[in-house]
Amino acid sequence: MTLAxxxxxxxxxxxxxxxxxxxxxxxxxxxxxxxxxxxxxxxGSLLLTxxxxxxxxxxxxxxxxxxICFVRGKRPPPETVDLARKNQIPLLLSNYxxxxxxxxLYTAGLLSCDEA
Amino acid sequence: MKLExxxxxxxxxxxxxxxxxxxxxxxxxxITVPPTAKMSELRTILRDNRISGTPVVKDEQLVGLISxxxxxxxxxxxxxxxxxxxxxxxxxHTLYADEPLVHAVSKLEEFGYGRLPVLDRRTGALVGLITKxxxxxxxxxxxxxDYHEEEIHRYRASHFFEDMIADKITVNFHYHIHGKKIExxxxxxxxLKRSLKRLGLHPDVVRRTAIATYEAEMNVIxxxxxxxxxxxxxxxxxxxxxxxxxxxxxxVGQAIEPGYSTAPDWVRELGFGAGMGLPNIKNCARDFDxxxxxxxxxxxxxxxxxxxxxxRCA
Numbered sequence: 001m002t003l004a005x006x007x008x009x010x011x012x013x014x015x016x017x018x019x020x021x022x023x024x025x026x027x028x029x030x031x032x033x034x035x036x037x038x039x040x041x042x043x044g045s046l047l048l049t050x051x052x053x054x055x056x057x058x059x060x061x062x063x064x065x066x067x068i069c070f071v072r073g074k075r076p077p078p079e080t081v082d083l084a085r086k087n088q089i090p091l092l093l094s095n096y097x098x099x100x101x102x103x104x105l106y107t108a109g110l111l112s113c114d115e116a
Numbered sequence: 117m118k119l120e121x122x123x124x125x126x127x128x129x130x131x132x133x134x135x136x137x138x139x140x141x142x143x144x145x146x147i148t149v150p151p152t153a154k155m156s157e158l159r160t161i162l163r164d165n166r167i168s169g170t171p172v173v174k175d176e177q178l179v180g181l182i183s184x185x186x187x188x189x190x191x192x193x194x195x196x197x198x199x200x201x202x203x204x205x206x207x208x209h210t211l212y213a214d215e216p217l218v219h220a221v222s223k224l225e226e227f228g229y230g231r232l233p234v235l236d237r238r239t240g241a242l243v244g245l246i247t248k249x250x251x252x253x254x255x256x257x258x259x260x261x262d263y264h265e266e267e268i269h270r271y272r273a274s275h276f277f278e279d280m281i282a283d284k285i286t287v288n289f290h291y292h293i294h295g296k297k298i299e300x301x302x303x304x305x306x307x308l309k310r311s312l313k314r315l316g317l318h319p320d321v322v323r324r325t326a327i328a329t330y331e332a333e334m335n336v337i338x339x340x341x342x343x344x345x346x347x348x349x350x351x352x353x354x355x356x357x358x359x360x361x362x363x364x365x366x367x368v369g370q371a372i373e374p375g376y377s378t379a380p381d382w383v384r385e386l387g388f389g390a391g392m393g394l395p396n397i398k399n400c401a402r403d404f405d406x407x408x409x410x411x412x413x414x415x416x417x418x419x420x421x422x423x424x425x426x427x428r429c430a
Contacts (some may be wrong), residue, residue, distance in 0.1 A: 002139075022257070024139050035392035038327045039399065043319075052389045055334075058302030059387070062309065062326045087306075115370070 001025060001110055003067050003090060006046060009104050010094035012069060016081055017090025025066050029113040030102045034059040041065055042113045048101055052076035057083040067088065071098045132258050138220050139213040141254025142234050142244035146175040149182065149199035149256040155190055158182060158200055171233050172204050178233050180204035212237040213248065217254070220246050221306050276315055277351045286313065289347040293336045295362070298386065301337045305330035315349065317422055325354055325420050328400040331393040332358040332416055338383050339363060340413065354420045364410040372398060372406065 003020035008014070014020060029041040030048035034055060037047055043064040049056055052074050060068050066090065068084070068090040070076055085089050094101055106112070148171045149161060161170065162184060169183030182204040190203045210233045211220055223232055224246075234244040277285055289311055291304040309326035313319075329345065336343035338361025348355040365371045372394045379389025398404045403419030 019257075021144075022140055024137055033390050033392070034387035034389055035331065035390055037387075038331065039396050043323060049387075053386055054299065055301055055386050055388070058306065058330065061293060062305055062323070062330045064323055090151070094156055 001108065003046075003092075005108075006067075006105065006110070007092050009108050010024070010069060010092065010101050011095055012094040013078070015070075015091040015093050016084050017067065017092075020067075020090060023066055023090065025110065027111045027113050028105055030071075030098050030100070032098075034103040037065075038063050038115050045113050046105075046110070048098060048105075050074060050098055052080055054080045054083045056080065057087060057089060060084075060111045061087045067092065069094055069101065071096055105115050128259065129255060132255055133218040133221055134216050134256060136217040136254060137213070138211050138215050138217060138234055138246055141217065141242070141257075142213070142246040143250055143252045144244050146171065146242070146245055147244070149200055150174060151179055151199060151204070153200050154197055155187070155195070155200060155203060158187060160383045162187070168230065171242055171245065172200055173242055176239075178208065178210065178235065179243045179369040180206045181208050181233065208233060210235050211241055217251060219253060224251075285351060287349040289349075291345040291347075292301060293333055293345060293358075293360070295337055295339075295341040295343065295360070298337055298382075301334050302330055304333045308345070308347060312349070312354075317349075317354075321354070321420060321422050324400040325356070327337045327396045328418055328420070329356060329358075331397050332356070332418075334388050335393055335416075336362070338379060338389065349422075352422055354422060356416075356418050357422070358416045359413065360415075361413040364409040364412055365406070365414055366410050368406050368408055371408075377402075 003023040006025060007014055007020060024067065025044065025046050027042055028046040028048060029037060029067065031037050032050050037059050041047060041063045044066050047060050047065040047068045048071055050071050052070055056068060057080055058065065067090040071094055072081055073095040073101065075093060081091060143327060143422065147161065147165050148166060149158065151172050169181060171178055172182055174182040180201065182200050186203050186205065209223060209227055209229065211223065213234050213236055220232060231245050231247045233242055234246055235241065236243045242291050289308060291307065293304055305326050308329055309322060311412060312322045333345065336358060340360035343358060343360030346357045370376050374395040375391040377389050378393035384387035394406070397418060401418035401420050405417040406414070408414040
Protein backbone atom coordinates (compact mmCIF):
# COMPACT_ATOMS: atom_id res chain seq x y z
CA MET A 1 0.00 0.00 0.00
CA THR A 2 1.35 3.45 -0.80
CA LEU A 3 1.96 6.11 1.83
CA ALA A 4 -0.58 8.27 0.02
CA UNK A 5 -3.20 5.55 0.52
CA UNK A 6 -2.24 5.27 4.20
CA UNK A 7 -2.67 9.03 4.61
CA UNK A 8 -6.07 8.77 2.94
CA UNK A 9 -7.22 5.94 5.25
CA UNK A 10 -6.04 7.80 8.36
CA UNK A 11 -7.39 11.15 7.06
CA UNK A 12 -3.87 12.30 7.84
CA UNK A 13 -2.06 15.51 7.06
CA UNK A 14 1.31 15.04 5.37
CA UNK A 15 3.67 17.16 7.49
CA UNK A 16 6.71 16.26 5.44
CA UNK A 17 7.35 13.98 2.48
CA UNK A 18 7.72 14.17 -1.26
CA UNK A 19 5.71 11.97 -3.48
CA UNK A 20 3.90 9.75 -0.92
CA UNK A 21 2.29 7.97 -3.87
CA UNK A 22 5.64 6.41 -4.71
CA UNK A 23 6.45 5.11 -1.23
CA UNK A 24 5.30 1.53 -0.87
CA UNK A 25 4.76 0.21 2.64
CA UNK A 26 3.75 -3.35 3.53
CA UNK A 27 3.98 -3.39 7.32
CA UNK A 28 3.50 -1.21 10.36
CA UNK A 29 4.14 -1.12 14.06
CA UNK A 30 2.45 1.04 16.67
CA UNK A 31 4.19 1.87 19.92
CA UNK A 32 5.14 4.62 22.33
CA UNK A 33 8.10 2.60 23.53
CA UNK A 34 11.09 3.35 21.36
CA UNK A 35 12.99 0.26 22.48
CA UNK A 36 10.08 -1.87 21.29
CA UNK A 37 10.24 -0.11 17.94
CA UNK A 38 14.00 -0.68 17.70
CA UNK A 39 13.48 -4.29 18.61
CA UNK A 40 10.42 -5.23 16.61
CA UNK A 41 9.84 -2.92 13.72
CA UNK A 42 11.02 -4.08 10.35
CA UNK A 43 13.02 -2.13 7.87
CA GLY A 44 10.71 -0.20 5.57
CA SER A 45 7.70 -0.33 7.89
CA LEU A 46 5.45 2.50 9.05
CA LEU A 47 5.82 3.65 12.65
CA LEU A 48 2.68 4.85 14.42
CA THR A 49 3.29 6.62 17.70
CA UNK A 50 1.81 9.05 20.18
CA UNK A 51 5.20 10.57 21.00
CA UNK A 52 6.43 13.61 19.11
CA UNK A 53 9.96 14.30 20.38
CA UNK A 54 12.99 14.16 18.02
CA UNK A 55 14.00 10.80 19.51
CA UNK A 56 11.11 9.28 17.57
CA UNK A 57 12.77 10.34 14.33
CA UNK A 58 16.14 9.09 15.58
CA UNK A 59 14.51 5.77 16.35
CA UNK A 60 12.98 5.61 12.88
CA UNK A 61 16.36 6.48 11.38
CA UNK A 62 18.08 3.61 13.22
CA UNK A 63 15.38 1.03 12.60
CA UNK A 64 14.89 2.29 9.03
CA UNK A 65 11.17 2.92 9.13
CA UNK A 66 9.82 4.30 5.85
CA UNK A 67 7.57 6.85 7.52
CA ILE A 68 6.16 8.01 10.86
CA CYS A 69 2.52 8.73 11.66
CA PHE A 70 1.71 10.72 14.79
CA VAL A 71 -1.66 9.72 16.22
CA ARG A 72 -4.24 11.46 18.46
CA GLY A 73 -3.63 14.70 16.56
CA LYS A 74 -0.38 15.38 18.41
CA ARG A 75 1.54 17.85 16.31
CA PRO A 76 5.33 17.41 16.56
CA PRO A 77 7.57 20.36 17.51
CA PRO A 78 9.66 22.00 14.72
CA GLU A 79 12.88 20.25 15.80
CA THR A 80 11.22 16.89 15.18
CA VAL A 81 10.10 17.94 11.71
CA ASP A 82 13.55 19.37 10.96
CA LEU A 83 15.26 16.13 11.92
CA ALA A 84 12.79 14.17 9.77
CA ARG A 85 13.52 16.45 6.82
CA LYS A 86 17.26 16.00 7.32
CA ASN A 87 16.82 12.23 7.30
CA GLN A 88 14.13 12.27 4.61
CA ILE A 89 11.61 10.40 6.72
CA PRO A 90 8.04 11.35 5.74
CA LEU A 91 5.72 12.45 8.57
CA LEU A 92 1.95 12.07 8.82
CA LEU A 93 -0.42 13.50 11.43
CA SER A 94 -3.73 11.77 12.10
CA ASN A 95 -6.48 12.68 14.56
CA TYR A 96 -7.32 9.01 15.07
CA UNK A 97 -6.33 7.26 18.31
CA UNK A 98 -3.59 4.64 18.18
CA UNK A 99 -6.11 1.79 18.34
CA UNK A 100 -8.34 3.22 15.64
CA UNK A 101 -5.44 4.11 13.34
CA UNK A 102 -3.87 0.65 13.67
CA UNK A 103 -7.26 -1.05 13.26
CA UNK A 104 -8.09 0.85 10.09
CA LEU A 105 -4.73 0.12 8.51
CA TYR A 106 -4.76 -3.53 9.49
CA THR A 107 -8.25 -3.96 8.07
CA ALA A 108 -7.05 -2.35 4.85
CA GLY A 109 -4.34 -5.01 4.54
CA LEU A 110 -1.26 -3.45 6.11
CA LEU A 111 0.56 -6.26 7.94
CA SER A 112 2.11 -6.11 11.39
CA CYS A 113 5.89 -6.33 11.76
CA ASP A 114 5.58 -9.44 13.94
CA GLU A 115 3.53 -11.65 11.65
CA ALA A 116 4.61 -13.80 8.74
CA MET B 117 24.06 -10.35 -5.99
CA LYS B 118 27.60 -10.24 -7.21
CA LEU B 119 29.01 -6.84 -7.95
CA GLU B 120 31.92 -6.97 -10.26
CA UNK B 121 31.73 -3.66 -12.03
CA UNK B 122 34.06 -1.13 -10.50
CA UNK B 123 32.10 1.86 -11.71
CA UNK B 124 30.26 2.93 -8.52
CA UNK B 125 27.37 4.58 -10.35
CA UNK B 126 26.73 1.44 -12.33
CA UNK B 127 26.76 -0.85 -9.31
CA UNK B 128 24.33 1.52 -7.56
CA UNK B 129 21.89 1.10 -10.44
CA UNK B 130 22.39 -2.65 -10.36
CA UNK B 131 21.47 -2.60 -6.68
CA UNK B 132 18.46 -0.39 -7.29
CA UNK B 133 16.90 -2.66 -9.91
CA UNK B 134 16.90 -5.39 -7.30
CA UNK B 135 15.74 -3.17 -4.44
CA UNK B 136 12.97 -1.25 -6.18
CA UNK B 137 9.59 -2.85 -6.73
CA UNK B 138 7.52 -2.59 -9.90
CA UNK B 139 4.82 -0.85 -7.87
CA UNK B 140 7.22 1.98 -7.03
CA UNK B 141 7.72 3.12 -10.63
CA UNK B 142 4.67 1.93 -12.60
CA UNK B 143 2.02 4.23 -14.01
CA UNK B 144 -1.21 3.95 -12.05
CA UNK B 145 -3.50 6.23 -14.05
CA UNK B 146 -4.44 3.86 -16.80
CA ILE B 147 -6.39 4.29 -19.95
CA THR B 148 -8.15 1.01 -20.61
CA VAL B 149 -10.87 -0.21 -22.93
CA PRO B 150 -13.58 -2.81 -22.37
CA PRO B 151 -13.58 -5.86 -24.70
CA THR B 152 -16.80 -4.56 -26.21
CA ALA B 153 -15.26 -1.24 -27.36
CA LYS B 154 -15.37 -0.81 -31.12
CA MET B 155 -12.20 -0.78 -33.24
CA SER B 156 -13.38 2.52 -34.71
CA GLU B 157 -13.39 4.08 -31.22
CA LEU B 158 -9.94 2.65 -30.44
CA ARG B 159 -8.22 4.81 -33.06
CA THR B 160 -9.54 7.94 -31.38
CA ILE B 161 -8.58 6.71 -27.92
CA LEU B 162 -5.00 5.95 -28.98
CA ARG B 163 -4.64 9.23 -30.86
CA ASP B 164 -6.19 11.49 -28.22
CA ASN B 165 -4.11 10.03 -25.42
CA ARG B 166 -0.95 9.73 -27.53
CA ILE B 167 -0.48 6.10 -26.60
CA SER B 168 0.53 3.15 -28.75
CA GLY B 169 -1.50 0.52 -26.99
CA THR B 170 -3.87 -0.11 -24.13
CA PRO B 171 -4.97 -2.95 -21.84
CA VAL B 172 -8.38 -4.51 -22.41
CA VAL B 173 -10.14 -4.88 -19.07
CA LYS B 174 -13.32 -6.62 -17.96
CA ASP B 175 -14.41 -6.52 -14.29
CA GLU B 176 -10.96 -5.19 -13.26
CA GLN B 177 -9.34 -8.27 -14.79
CA LEU B 178 -6.96 -8.00 -17.73
CA VAL B 179 -8.29 -9.93 -20.71
CA GLY B 180 -5.94 -8.70 -23.44
CA LEU B 181 -3.83 -5.97 -24.97
CA ILE B 182 -4.56 -3.96 -28.05
CA SER B 183 -1.92 -1.89 -29.84
CA UNK B 184 -1.34 0.24 -32.92
CA UNK B 185 0.08 -2.85 -34.65
CA UNK B 186 -3.20 -4.69 -34.04
CA UNK B 187 -5.06 -1.68 -35.40
CA UNK B 188 -2.93 -1.68 -38.58
CA UNK B 189 -3.41 -5.42 -39.07
CA UNK B 190 -7.14 -4.91 -38.71
CA UNK B 191 -7.08 -2.05 -41.25
CA UNK B 192 -5.12 -4.06 -43.83
CA UNK B 193 -7.69 -6.82 -43.49
CA UNK B 194 -10.41 -4.43 -44.54
CA UNK B 195 -11.19 -2.61 -41.30
CA UNK B 196 -14.72 -3.87 -40.84
CA UNK B 197 -15.84 -2.46 -37.49
CA UNK B 198 -15.95 -5.01 -34.65
CA UNK B 199 -15.32 -5.22 -30.88
CA UNK B 200 -11.65 -5.02 -29.84
CA UNK B 201 -11.84 -8.48 -28.27
CA UNK B 202 -11.88 -9.94 -31.79
CA UNK B 203 -8.58 -8.28 -32.67
CA UNK B 204 -6.66 -7.96 -29.38
CA UNK B 205 -3.73 -10.13 -28.29
CA UNK B 206 -4.98 -12.52 -25.63
CA UNK B 207 -1.66 -14.02 -24.73
CA UNK B 208 -0.27 -11.28 -22.53
CA HIS B 209 2.88 -11.32 -20.43
CA THR B 210 2.36 -9.61 -17.10
CA LEU B 211 4.20 -8.70 -13.92
CA TYR B 212 3.12 -8.64 -10.30
CA ALA B 213 3.32 -5.31 -8.48
CA ASP B 214 5.58 -6.74 -5.76
CA GLU B 215 8.23 -8.07 -8.16
CA PRO B 216 11.65 -6.39 -8.22
CA LEU B 217 12.33 -4.01 -11.08
CA VAL B 218 14.94 -6.36 -12.49
CA HIS B 219 12.13 -8.75 -13.53
CA ALA B 220 10.49 -5.95 -15.50
CA VAL B 221 13.77 -5.06 -17.18
CA SER B 222 14.43 -8.65 -18.26
CA LYS B 223 10.86 -9.32 -19.43
CA LEU B 224 10.73 -6.14 -21.52
CA GLU B 225 14.10 -7.08 -22.96
CA GLU B 226 13.23 -10.73 -23.58
CA PHE B 227 9.92 -10.15 -25.36
CA GLY B 228 10.79 -6.80 -26.91
CA TYR B 229 7.62 -5.18 -25.60
CA GLY B 230 7.22 -1.48 -25.00
CA ARG B 231 5.00 -2.00 -21.98
CA LEU B 232 3.86 -4.66 -19.55
CA PRO B 233 0.63 -4.75 -17.53
CA VAL B 234 1.05 -5.04 -13.76
CA LEU B 235 -1.29 -7.18 -11.66
CA ASP B 236 -2.00 -7.40 -7.95
CA ARG B 237 -0.74 -10.81 -6.83
CA ARG B 238 -3.65 -11.37 -4.43
CA THR B 239 -6.63 -10.22 -6.49
CA GLY B 240 -5.24 -10.57 -9.99
CA ALA B 241 -6.64 -7.12 -10.77
CA LEU B 242 -4.85 -4.82 -13.20
CA VAL B 243 -3.20 -2.10 -11.10
CA GLY B 244 -0.73 -0.46 -13.46
CA LEU B 245 1.42 -0.43 -16.53
CA ILE B 246 5.19 -0.29 -16.72
CA THR B 247 7.31 1.02 -19.60
CA LYS B 248 11.05 1.45 -20.06
CA UNK B 249 10.45 5.16 -19.53
CA UNK B 250 8.89 4.48 -16.12
CA UNK B 251 11.90 2.39 -15.15
CA UNK B 252 14.39 5.06 -16.17
CA UNK B 253 12.36 7.75 -14.41
CA UNK B 254 12.10 5.63 -11.25
CA UNK B 255 15.83 4.93 -11.20
CA UNK B 256 16.72 8.59 -11.73
CA UNK B 257 14.32 9.54 -8.95
CA UNK B 258 16.03 7.11 -6.54
CA UNK B 259 19.51 8.18 -7.58
CA UNK B 260 18.56 11.79 -6.98
CA UNK B 261 17.39 10.91 -3.48
CA ASP B 262 20.63 9.10 -2.84
CA TYR B 263 22.68 12.04 -4.00
CA HIS B 264 20.67 14.21 -1.69
CA GLU B 265 21.40 11.93 1.22
CA GLU B 266 25.06 11.96 0.24
CA GLU B 267 24.98 8.24 0.37
CA ILE B 268 26.66 7.52 -2.89
CA HIS B 269 29.74 5.82 -1.67
CA ARG B 270 32.68 5.10 -3.87
CA TYR B 271 33.46 1.81 -2.28
CA ARG B 272 31.70 -1.34 -1.34
CA ALA B 273 33.21 -2.82 1.83
CA SER B 274 34.86 -5.62 -0.05
CA HIS B 275 36.51 -3.10 -2.35
CA PHE B 276 37.52 -0.84 0.50
CA PHE B 277 39.21 -3.58 2.46
CA GLU B 278 40.59 -5.28 -0.65
CA ASP B 279 42.13 -2.04 -1.84
CA MET B 280 44.03 -1.47 1.40
CA ILE B 281 47.25 -3.40 1.54
CA ALA B 282 48.28 -4.51 5.00
CA ASP B 283 48.58 -7.62 7.13
CA LYS B 284 45.81 -6.31 9.31
CA ILE B 285 43.33 -3.55 8.58
CA THR B 286 41.34 -1.76 11.24
CA VAL B 287 39.19 1.34 10.80
CA ASN B 288 38.52 3.24 14.01
CA PHE B 289 35.80 5.74 14.86
CA HIS B 290 35.74 7.65 18.14
CA TYR B 291 32.83 9.67 19.49
CA HIS B 292 32.17 11.66 22.62
CA ILE B 293 28.73 11.57 24.32
CA HIS B 294 27.58 14.52 26.41
CA GLY B 295 25.54 13.16 29.30
CA LYS B 296 22.09 14.62 30.08
CA LYS B 297 21.90 16.29 26.68
CA ILE B 298 18.83 14.43 25.61
CA GLU B 299 18.26 16.56 22.52
CA UNK B 300 21.52 15.21 21.13
CA UNK B 301 20.56 11.62 21.84
CA UNK B 302 21.20 9.57 18.72
CA UNK B 303 23.76 11.83 17.08
CA UNK B 304 26.58 9.37 17.65
CA UNK B 305 24.56 6.42 16.35
CA UNK B 306 23.47 8.51 13.36
CA UNK B 307 27.03 9.56 12.49
CA LEU B 308 28.31 6.03 12.94
CA LYS B 309 25.52 4.62 10.81
CA ARG B 310 26.34 7.00 7.98
CA SER B 311 30.04 6.15 8.21
CA LEU B 312 29.46 2.41 8.17
CA LYS B 313 27.24 2.83 5.12
CA ARG B 314 30.09 4.69 3.44
CA LEU B 315 32.36 1.78 4.21
CA GLY B 316 29.77 -0.24 2.35
CA LEU B 317 29.01 -2.78 5.04
CA HIS B 318 25.97 -5.01 4.65
CA PRO B 319 22.75 -3.00 5.32
CA ASP B 320 21.57 -5.53 7.91
CA VAL B 321 24.86 -5.22 9.80
CA VAL B 322 24.74 -1.43 9.62
CA ARG B 323 21.18 -1.43 10.96
CA ARG B 324 21.97 -3.72 13.88
CA THR B 325 25.09 -1.75 14.78
CA ALA B 326 23.12 1.50 14.65
CA ILE B 327 20.33 0.15 16.88
CA ALA B 328 22.77 -1.24 19.47
CA THR B 329 24.81 1.98 19.49
CA TYR B 330 21.67 4.11 19.78
CA GLU B 331 20.43 2.19 22.82
CA ALA B 332 23.89 2.36 24.43
CA GLU B 333 24.14 6.07 23.67
CA MET B 334 20.74 6.72 25.26
CA ASN B 335 21.86 4.82 28.37
CA VAL B 336 24.92 7.05 28.71
CA ILE B 337 22.80 10.17 28.25
CA UNK B 338 20.25 9.02 30.81
CA UNK B 339 22.52 7.67 33.52
CA UNK B 340 25.96 9.28 33.16
CA UNK B 341 27.66 12.64 32.95
CA UNK B 342 29.58 11.77 29.84
CA UNK B 343 30.88 8.86 27.88
CA UNK B 344 32.78 7.78 24.82
CA UNK B 345 32.18 5.35 22.01
CA UNK B 346 35.07 3.59 20.32
CA UNK B 347 34.28 1.61 17.22
CA UNK B 348 36.74 -0.69 15.62
CA UNK B 349 35.92 -2.12 12.21
CA UNK B 350 37.85 -5.04 10.82
CA UNK B 351 36.98 -6.91 7.64
CA UNK B 352 35.02 -9.55 9.56
CA UNK B 353 34.01 -7.91 12.85
CA UNK B 354 32.77 -4.62 14.30
CA UNK B 355 33.76 -4.06 17.92
CA UNK B 356 32.04 -1.32 19.88
CA UNK B 357 33.07 -0.13 23.31
CA UNK B 358 30.85 2.33 25.16
CA UNK B 359 32.45 3.64 28.34
CA UNK B 360 30.94 6.11 30.78
CA UNK B 361 31.81 7.69 34.06
CA UNK B 362 28.42 7.42 35.61
CA UNK B 363 26.72 6.00 38.66
CA UNK B 364 27.44 2.41 37.66
CA UNK B 365 25.18 -0.62 37.85
CA UNK B 366 24.88 -2.49 41.15
CA UNK B 367 23.57 -5.73 39.72
CA VAL B 368 24.57 -6.29 36.10
CA GLY B 369 22.63 -9.54 35.87
CA GLN B 370 19.43 -7.77 36.88
CA ALA B 371 20.08 -4.86 34.51
CA ILE B 372 20.05 -7.08 31.46
CA GLU B 373 16.75 -8.71 32.45
CA PRO B 374 14.07 -7.55 29.98
CA GLY B 375 11.75 -5.06 31.69
CA TYR B 376 14.06 -4.16 34.57
CA SER B 377 14.51 -0.40 34.75
CA THR B 378 15.55 2.35 37.12
CA ALA B 379 14.77 5.11 34.64
CA PRO B 380 13.23 8.36 35.92
CA ASP B 381 9.93 9.65 34.54
CA TRP B 382 11.45 12.19 32.15
CA VAL B 383 13.16 9.32 30.35
CA ARG B 384 9.98 7.28 30.15
CA GLU B 385 8.16 10.26 28.69
CA LEU B 386 10.61 10.16 25.80
CA GLY B 387 9.73 6.56 25.08
CA PHE B 388 12.80 5.04 26.69
CA GLY B 389 13.51 3.52 30.09
CA ALA B 390 11.21 0.51 29.82
CA GLY B 391 14.03 -1.86 30.62
CA MET B 392 14.51 -3.07 27.06
CA GLY B 393 17.70 -1.21 26.09
CA LEU B 394 20.32 -3.71 27.22
CA PRO B 395 18.30 -6.76 26.09
CA ASN B 396 17.95 -5.06 22.70
CA ILE B 397 21.68 -4.48 22.46
CA LYS B 398 22.31 -8.07 23.40
CA ASN B 399 19.97 -9.27 20.68
CA CYS B 400 21.66 -7.17 18.03
CA ALA B 401 25.17 -8.35 18.88
CA ARG B 402 27.00 -11.66 18.86
CA ASP B 403 29.41 -10.79 21.67
CA PHE B 404 28.14 -8.92 24.71
CA ASP B 405 30.04 -7.94 27.81
CA UNK B 406 28.90 -5.49 30.46
CA UNK B 407 31.22 -4.48 33.31
CA UNK B 408 30.36 -1.89 35.91
CA UNK B 409 31.58 -0.49 39.21
CA UNK B 410 29.15 1.50 41.34
CA UNK B 411 30.28 5.10 41.60
CA UNK B 412 32.93 4.67 38.89
CA UNK B 413 31.14 3.88 35.69
CA UNK B 414 30.16 1.26 33.16
CA UNK B 415 31.83 -0.28 30.14
CA UNK B 416 29.86 -2.11 27.50
CA UNK B 417 31.67 -4.13 24.85
CA UNK B 418 29.87 -5.72 21.94
CA UNK B 419 30.90 -7.48 18.78
CA UNK B 420 28.90 -7.71 15.55
CA UNK B 421 30.20 -9.88 12.69
CA UNK B 422 30.16 -8.20 9.28
CA UNK B 423 29.09 -11.37 7.51
CA UNK B 424 25.61 -10.00 6.97
CA UNK B 425 23.82 -13.10 8.18
CA UNK B 426 20.18 -12.54 9.09
CA UNK B 427 19.72 -11.91 12.75
CA ARG B 428 16.70 -9.90 13.71
CA CYS B 429 16.39 -8.17 17.01
CA ALA B 430 13.49 -9.99 18.63
